[in-house]
Amino acid sequence: MELLYFPGCTLKTSAKNFEDSALTVASKLGLELRELPRWNCCGTVYSLAADDLMHQLAPVRNLVRVQELNRDKLVTLCSMCYNTLKRASRLVRRNSEKLETINMFMDEEQSYEGRVEVFHFLQTLRDEVGFKKISEKVVKPLKDLKIFPYYGCLLVRPEEEAIDDPNDPTVMNDLLKSLGAEVIDNSFKTVCCGSYLTVDKKEVVAEMTYKILSAAVKDGAEAVTLSCPLCHFNLDFRQAEVAEKHPEFKRIPVFYFTQLMALAFGLNPEVCRFNLHFVDPKPLLRGKGFI
Amino acid sequence: MEIKVSLKKVKSPLVRKVTEISDEKIYSCYQCGKCSAGCPFADQMDLLPNQVIRFVQLGMEEVLDCKTIWVCSACFTCRVGCPKGIDIANLNEALRLLHLRRNQDHLKLGKLPREELLKLPQIALISSLRKYTA
Amino acid sequence: MIKVNERIGVFICHCGLNIAGTVNVEKVAEEISKCKGVVHAEHYIFMCSDPGQEKVRQTIKEKKLDGVIVAACSPDLHEHTFRSAAASAGLNPYRVEIANIREWVAWPHEGKGEEATEKAIKIIDAAIEKLRDNMALLPVEVPVTKKVLVIGGGIAGIQAALDCADAGLDVYLVERGQSIGGKMAQLSETFPTLDCPQCIETPKMTAVAQHPKIHLYAYSEIEDVNGYVGNFKVKIKRKPTFVDWDKCTGCRECMKVCPVKVPSEYERGIADRKAIYISFPQAVPNKAVIDAENCIRMKYGKGCGLCAKNCPSKAITFEGNGSIEEVKVGAIIVATGFDVMGVNSFGEYGYGKYKDVLDALQFERLLAPAGPTSGKVLRPSDGREPKEVVFVQCVGSRDPDNWHPYCSKICCMYIAKQAMLYKHAVPDGQAYVFYIDIRADGKGYEEFVHRAMTEDGVIYLRGKVGKIVEEGDKLRVYGVDTLTGRNVVIDADLVVLATAVEPSKGIDDLARKLRIQLDQDGWLSEAHLKLRPLESLTSGIFIAGAAQYIKDITDTVSQASGAAAKAIALLSRDKLEKEPIVATVDEEVCVGCGNCVSICTYNAVELDPELKVARVNEGLCEGCGACAATCPSGAIQLINNTKKQIFEMITALTRRD
Numbered sequence A: 001m002e003l004l005y006f007p008g009c010t011l012k013t014s015a016k017n018f019e020d021s022a023l024t025v026a027s028k029l030g031l032e033l034r035e036l037p038r039w040n041c042c043g044t045v046y047s048l049a050a051d052d053l054m055h056q057l058a059p060v061r062n063l064v065r066v067q068e069l070n071r072d073k074l075v076t077l078c079s080m081c082y083n084t085l086k087r088a089s090r091l092v093r094r095n096s097e098k099l100e101t102i103n104m105f106m107d108e109e110q111s112y113e114g115r116v117e118v119f120h121f122l123q124t125l126r127d128e129v130g131f132k133k134i135s136e137k138v139v140k141p142l143k144d145l146k147i148f149p150y151y152g153c154l155l156v157r158p159e160e161e162a163i164d165d166p167n168d169p170t171v172m173n174d175l176l177k178s179l180g181a182e183v184i185d186n187s188f189k190t191v192c193c194g195s196y197l198t199v200d201k202k203e204v205v206a207e208m209t210y211k212i213l214s215a216a217v218k219d220g221a222e223a224v225t226l227s228c229p230l231c232h233f234n235l236d237f238r239q240a241e242v243a244e245k246h247p248e249f250k251r252i253p254v255f256y257f258t259q260l261m262a263l264a265f266g267l268n269p270e271v272c273r274f275n276l277h278f279v280d281p282k283p284l285l286r287g288k289g290f291i
Numbered sequence B: 001m002e003i004k005v006s007l008k009k010v011k012s013p014l015v016r017k018v019t020e021i022s023d024e025k026i027y028s029c030y031q032c033g034k035c036s037a038g039c040p041f042a043d044q045m046d047l048l049p050n051q052v053i054r055f056v057q058l059g060m061e062e063v064l065d066c067k068t069i070w071v072c073s074a075c076f077t078c079r080v081g082c083p084k085g086i087d088i089a090n091l092n093e094a095l096r097l098l099h100l101r102r103n104q105d106h107l108k109l110g111k112l113p114r115e116e117l118l119k120l121p122q123i124a125l126i127s128s129l130r131k132y133t134a
Numbered sequence C: 001m002i003k004v005n006e007r008i009g010v011f012i013c014h015c016g017l018n019i020a021g022t023v024n025v026e027k028v029a030e031e032i033s034k035c036k037g038v039v040h041a042e043h044y045i046f047m048c049s050d051p052g053q054e055k056v057r058q059t060i061k062e063k064k065l066d067g068v069i070v071a072a073c074s075p076d077l078h079e080h081t082f083r084s085a086a087a088s089a090g091l092n093p094y095r096v097e098i099a100n101i102r103e104w105v106a107w108p109h110e111g112k113g114e115e116a117t118e119k120a121i122k123i124i125d126a127a128i129e130k131l132r133d134n135m136a137l138l139p140v141e142v143p144v145t146k147k148v149l150v151i152g153g154g155i156a157g158i159q160a161a162l163d164c165a166d167a168g169l170d171v172y173l174v175e176r177g178q179s180i181g182g183k184m185a186q187l188s189e190t191f192p193t194l195d196c197p198q199c200i201e202t203p204k205m206t207a208v209a210q211h212p213k214i215h216l217y218a219y220s221e222i223e224d225v226n227g228y229v230g231n232f233k234v235k236i237k238r239k240p241t242f243v244d245w246d247k248c249t250g251c252r253e254c255m256k257v258c259p260v261k262v263p264s265e266y267e268r269g270i271a272d273r274k275a276i277y278i279s280f281p282q283a284v285p286n287k288a289v290i291d292a293e294n295c296i297r298m299k300y301g302k303g304c305g306l307c308a309k310n311c312p313s314k315a316i317t318f319e320g321n322g323s324i325e326e327v328k329v330g331a332i333i334v335a336t337g338f339d340v341m342g343v344n345s346f347g348e349y350g351y352g353k354y355k356d357v358l359d360a361l362q363f364e365r366l367l368a369p370a371g372p373t374s375g376k377v378l379r380p381s382d383g384r385e386p387k388e389v390v391f392v393q394c395v396g397s398r399d400p401d402n403w404h405p406y407c408s409k410i411c412c413m414y415i416a417k418q419a420m421l422y423k424h425a426v427p428d429g430q431a432y433v434f435y436i437d438i439r440a441d442g443k444g445y446e447e448f449v450h451r452a453m454t455e456d457g458v459i460y461l462r463g464k465v466g467k468i469v470e471e472g473d474k475l476r477v478y479g480v481d482t483l484t485g486r487n488v489v490i491d492a493d494l495v496v497l498a499t500a501v502e503p504s505k506g507i508d509d510l511a512r513k514l515r516i517q518l519d520q521d522g523w524l525s526e527a528h529l530k531l532r533p534l535e536s537l538t539s540g541i542f543i544a545g546a547a548q549y550i551k552d553i554t555d556t557v558s559q560a561s562g563a564a565a566k567a568i569a570l571l572s573r574d575k576l577e578k579e580p581i582v583a584t585v586d587e588e589v590c591v592g593c594g595n596c597v598s599i600c601t602y603n604a605v606e607l608d609p610e611l612k613v614a615r616v617n618e619g620l621c622e623g624c625g626a627c628a629a630t631c632p633s634g635a636i637q638l639i640n641n642t643k644k645q646i647f648e649m650i651t652a653l654t655r656r657d
């Protein structure tokens, strides 16, 4: 099965590890993630101002690219791209007047007709592939690996865009179980990491990272998994600041869920590009015999 | 500190502008505080989210000077919990835009150390620019 | 029924400024006086006042009017007033029509005087056209069965049944549970007096059991309702108990040996019952039932049978002894009460996930002296005595975005009570209450809350709770106190949620059978919220207690006695008069298609088997007009609302344009 896929900026640069591992595990599952031709920035953050249509052009333009191919589905990997594209797609579907204005502004050959549905890859895995099939592909079960799945905000909020129960999402828990890992669950899984505050208020983010990670560690986690490059930066790279402020803090590796899939599927660990991490996951993986 | 409430304040441009930009029903908030109780960054804020909307309800322009609107990460926790379906993140965005639309940027990337700039991923840079600059 | 000459009088009401502030009443009177057949047109400040009515009476006599139009407010309010006034002056009341120029004209078109005046003229003109063909009618008389059906055996149903029975009426009391008593029987103590419900409700339950006029149908449901005011036919289904109640003595030997444990409904899941059970010690009737879904013998058709072996009275038959009985009653009182919102909601509070997060009804059972912990407050998780308890108000109430828009009304008070009782049970403990507003609007209520704050040191925090998270053996409560403007964190041992109340399950189905209405939230609709709060819109069916909208015991009992009084008043007559606005069939024109038969919700139309024409039962017909609208040949028509009248009205409404 071929799926149109929207990478977004960061997956092409500092989160290459996310993209490469995702493409490889997808093909192992018989899915071809075909990159959306001529994609542009998703808009990064969904514009929350009702009178601001300018910032909806970028996401809607991407939806036009999908429509041009006579397709009506677009899959994302990054949670933030998912949220921005999804909300924009719903906005114009519900509001024909706004859609008309946006079409006029965009001046594309085709007017956007509002049909494209945006999905996150986790939804594809849960609803189309199924965890049973995923577990059948596992050759190296992640036995004894205790992982805390971190959902953050944009997969589960606002509730209209949520891919799962906003208070208690389980899609990554179920995925981890199908990989044979042990799930460490607590309510910090949906607490915001601080998102873009990381640029000018990194101390706030570091404190949040500290709270989230130490709760996970206290509950026994040895690693974290997630699906957003911004969350990844905050939970992984900001551990430097955390360690400065809290000397007792022990570093903990942070994975994209697709990296864990690649490991469990027995794929070449090269696709995981562990060199792009701040906290090196290799010692943990080696210790457990996964690499 | 006493505040003067008057017809003029309640019908002030602030209330109208915030309503227009955020599309939120400001006066349906009954100050239950659930937004504040759930906000992960409340301890970094000078006004709690419920106080932000309260200030707007009473037409108090001071709200524009609060730190809260720049600390809100648009995580939508408040929105999911609000009994009245109010999205404080939208409200905070509206208040930020009242600065930004006057070209009063909140963030100057140039002031960040170079190694920090190199480290930050695009997604962080672009989203903070989107939130903090005109 | 006589066709009359035309001498019509029109009376236009100012309704103070309600109408006259918008409509030019003088101009209306002037225009209307030009209409054919109108011999009198005047306007007056308050037509419904005594002098106003007197004008109608006088003019009827002086000018020998044979028809009257009152242009005023909605007929819901004063049609009856003016018809009675006309009748006392010798005019048939059905020769009086109301033209609604307040709700239809003055109110919606405030500030547009000219257009409103024109519209008022049109509406009155149309009413005159209708009046021309209105027949003089006599009310339909129907006989009365002097018996009452009460549905629901909570304190509302109990009170209503006792009042009706004491007035000498036979009462059928139908309760779907094993015992009567309702929620009140589950409570620990009751605000604001701290009476023990066992002490005050049990005597009433016993009185029900012993009253010679009350026929108690416990473990029963309403199967079907037919008929009309004064003459309802009701099928009551006795659900199978698998125990012969004539033999069962309530000794409870069976329950001792039954090996199957099921969460007890009465204990709201914090303790178990057996597969054969009597809900609680004071249950009425004191008879056992087998829960067939969980009984081993009933599930597999063989095995176990321990209860039967142990029963000294040989009462247990395992035989499906349910039955359906038909009774006739003249009036029905619906008292089906409410439910408390249950698990699978409120994920942010861990309700249903954390054992020590309880709803308030569960906490009542923990506080109850005869409850599973004998009134000791102990945590369900580890049996420890909680030293810090957090109560959260307005959970699911006043929350239009996620759950219910309404205030659940009783929780402010019962939380104050529970916090107080907790302090009595654990004197060195601390209670905290998160609230948005405190609603304590009954006699002695504010004083009661004051007592909780001052004497029992309950700390009230103004704000909601955002989330609750288990932290070791504590529950970390993240809340806010909007008065200090600070977020508040409390590490609690136990959390009690005042979850919203809801109409009792199955009420929609019952309402359909009874042909009564529910409001948008599922509570029973009253005929008029202010003036007829005890009646449904279907005559002869009354409503009482929390089923109409949540209320405390004081209000419930008052309303139950009120509904009983209504039923008693209705049934004190030997014959009932009914509106004669019913459907009639022109048998010459009727083609016998039967469309009317199938559309009538009141089963008022039948097809004559021989003549193949429709026949209307005037007793059953409610005059809704559905049949007339569906009849392809125009054979079935509503008296005084005939097709001809309606067309004339439409013509009148359009001819001035």
Ligand SMILES: Cc1cc2nc3c(=O)[nH]c(=O)nc-3n(C[C@H](O)[C@H](O)[C@H](O)COP(=O)(O)OP(=O)(O)OC[C@H]3O[C@@H](n4cnc5c(N)ncnc54)[C@H](O)[C@@H]3O)c2cc1C
Pocket (backbone or CB within 6 Å): C151, C152, C153, C154, C155, C156, C157, C174, C175, C176, C177, C179, C180, C181, C182, C183, C184, C187, C189, C190, C191, C192, C220, C221, C222, C335, C336, C337, C338, C339, C340, C360, C361, C364, C410, C414, C417, C504, C505, C506, C507, C510, C544, C545, C546, C547, C551, C552, C553, C554, C556
């Ligand atoms: C936690 C809590 C604490 C409270 N504390 C107090 C207090 O301290 N003081 C106070 O004044 N009030 C208190 N109340 C309120 C009190 O419980 C109600 O006022 C009272 O129970 C209302 O009585 P009711 O008969 O209308 O309804 P219910 O008690 O609900 O009784 C309704 C009955 O009808 C039956 N029924 C329902 N549907 C059907 C059907 N279709 N067919 C047949 N039978 C049916 C039910 O089984 C039930 O027996 C409290 C309520 C709660 C939830």
Ligand code: SF4
Pocket (backbone or CB within 6 Å): B028, B029, B030, B031, B032, B033, B034, B035, B036, B049, B050, B053, B078, B081, B082, B083, B084, B085, B086, B088
């Ligand atoms: S949660 Fe909603 S209603 Fe409550 S204070 Fe916040 S904005 Fe107002």
Ligand code: SF4
Pocket (backbone or CB within 6 Å): A192, B035, B038, B039, B040, B041, B042, B049, B071, B072, B073, B074, B075, B076, B077, B078, B079, B088, B089, B092
């Ligand atoms: S969106 Fe902003 S105000 Fe709302 S909970 Fe998140 S950080 Fe707090």
Ligand code: SF4
Pocket (backbone or CB within 6 Å): C243, C247, C248, C249, C250, C251, C252, C253, C254, C255, C287, C288, C310, C311, C312, C313, C314, C315, C316
């Ligand atoms: S043992 Fe027999 S008589 Fe006694 S309660 Fe049970 S069924 Fe009734």
Ligand code: SF4
Pocket (backbone or CB within 6 Å): C257, C258, C259, C260, C275, C276, C290, C294, C295, C296, C297, C298, C303, C304, C305, C306, C307, C308
């Ligand atoms: S037969 Fe059923 S009710 Fe009787 S003891 Fe066995 S399980 Fe219990």
Ligand code: SF4
Pocket (backbone or CB within 6 Å): C393, C394, C395, C397, C398, C406, C407, C408, C409, C410, C411, C412, C413, C437, C438, C439, C498
């Ligand atoms: S009675 Fe009190 S606690 Fe209950 S919903 Fe109303 S305000 Fe909230």
Ligand code: SF4
Pocket (backbone or CB within 6 Å): C582, C583, C599, C600, C601, C602, C603, C604, C605, C616, C620, C621, C622, C623, C624, C625, C626, C627, C628, C638
């Ligand atoms: S008017 Fe017709 S449909 Fe309506 S109740 Fe009477 S017979 Fe039935």
